[in-house]
Amino acid sequence: SLALATPTAIAAALGTSTKQGVLIKSGEAVEKLSRINAVAFDKTGTLTEGRISVESVKAFGIEEDRLKALLYAAEKYSEHPIAKAITAYCEGVEQLKAESTKSLVGTGVEAVIDGKVIRVEKWNSSLGGEADEALKEGKTVIGVTEDEKLVGLLTLSDTVRDESKFAVKELNDMGVMTVMLTGDNETVAKTVGESLGINKIYGALMPDQKLEKIEELKKNRRKVVMVGDGVNDAPALALADASIAMGAFGADLAVETADVALMNNDIKKVPSLLKLARRTLKKIKLNIAIAMCINFAAVLLSLFGILNPVWGALIHNVSSVLVVTNSALLLKHNM
Numbered sequence: 001s002l003a004l005a006t007p008t009a010i011a012a013a014l015g016t017s018t019k020q021g022v023l024i025k026s027g028e029a030v031e032k033l034s035r036i037n038a039v040a041f042d043k044t045g046t047l048t049e050g051r052i053s054v055e056s057v058k059a060f061g062i063e064e065d066r067l068k069a070l071l072y073a074a075e076k077y078s079e080h081p082i083a084k085a086i087t088a089y090c091e092g093v094e095q096l097k098a099e100s101t102k103s104l105v106g107t108g109v110e111a112v113i114d115g116k117v118i119r120v121e122k123w124n125s126s127l128g129g130e131a132d133e134a135l136k137e138g139k140t141v142i143g144v145t146e147d148e149k150l151v152g153l154l155t156l157s158d159t160v161r162d163e164s165k166f167a168v169k170e171l172n173d174m175g176v177m178t179v180m181l182t183g184d185n186e187t188v189a190k191t192v193g194e195s196l197g198i199n200k201i202y203g204a205l206m207p208d209q210k211l212e213k214i215e216e217l218k219k220n221r222r223k224v225v226m227v228g229d230g231v232n233d234a235p236a237l238a239l240a241d242a243s244i245a246m247g248a249f250g251a252d253l254a255v256e257t258a259d260v261a262l263m264n265n266d267i268k269k270v271p272s273l274l275k276l277a278r279r280t281l282k283k284i285k286l287n288i289a290i291a292m293c294i295n296f297a298a299v300l301l302s303l304f305g306i307l308n309p310v311w312g313a314l315i316h317n318v319s320s321v322l323v324v325t326n327s328a329l330l331l332k333h334n335m
């Protein structure tokens with residue numbers, strides 16, 4: 001029964017979570033998750049659906065069709081949900097060939113098209129104040145520049161997942177600190193974070209600054225799990241004490257390396273996952289106690305001749321059955 005105490009509980013936890021669309025990669029992950037007291041969320045694609053759609057496009061000094069063609073060529077190779085939304089919106093435009101494209105870490109993309117440098121990146125103060133209203137409404141605003149001259153302005157909206165509010169509330173009720181780390185503008189970060197009830201909101205972060213925030217939390221004695229899709233948050237996922245990747249949309253590498261993959265992107269499984277991990281650790285401790293107590297008592301009783309070998313064998317097996325039954329109760333855990 002002592003040998004069964006840990007593996008049966010872990011197997012039950014992995015089995016029940018997998019059936020409910022949460023892929024925990026190892027027993028070690030369950031142990032790490034049981035100690036978590038802070039959850040850091042990425043925003044785009046994690047707290048929000050990542051099914052971003054372009055709401056408006058404004059061209060300055062060039063034809064709108066030309067702007068769309070530039071956008072399509074620049075964003076074609078980016079994996080970011082924003083890039084996917086932009087290319088979907090611009091589908092069917094004239095095909096321009098980009099001489100080169102590169103991603104601007106945490107801010108957007110840059111491409112050279114017809115010898116001009118095209119940047120598609122998050123709105124910043126140097127681009128002007130036209131976008132203030134949209135930013136206040138929590139919309140993502142992207143500026144397009146051609147050789148540093150503003151030629152386009154896009155607003156995109158992303159729906160906050162229905163489950164996000166529930167997940168954040170559950171975590172807060174469990175006494176787990178909730179944190180949002182996003183590269184998006186501070187105004188957007190605040191609007192979305194506050195509407196969800198997140199404890200600490202950090203916006204305008206580059207991927208390495210997300211890493212610093214995780215380090216800061218760890219220094220403050222927090223055991224942090226990072227929940228993200230692997231786009232611009234892969235280093236933070238790697239540094240956190242444990243990591244949860246959005247399975248259905250997440251970048252392949254993140255899904256492969258994270259401790260847990262949420263196969264249906266169901267964010268409300270995060271609090272139940274932490275509960276399952278805590279329950280599993282408690283079960284393991286109880287199993288060890290059952291095994292030790294029964295076996296110790298049986299050894300003592302047989303030492304004094306009270307227990308004969310047949311009863312000894314029976315009791316030994318009873319303790320094994322108890323441990324396995326106790327672990328099997330985890331199979332009923334509803335996530």
Ligand code: AMP
Nearest residue numbers: 078080083106107108120122183184232
């Ligand atoms: P993230 O760290 O993934 O939240 O990205 C931060 C911000 O950078 C986004 O909110 C966008 O404003 C901008 N951004 C990132 N990738 C792209 C892209 N491929 N095209 C345009 N803007 C982007």
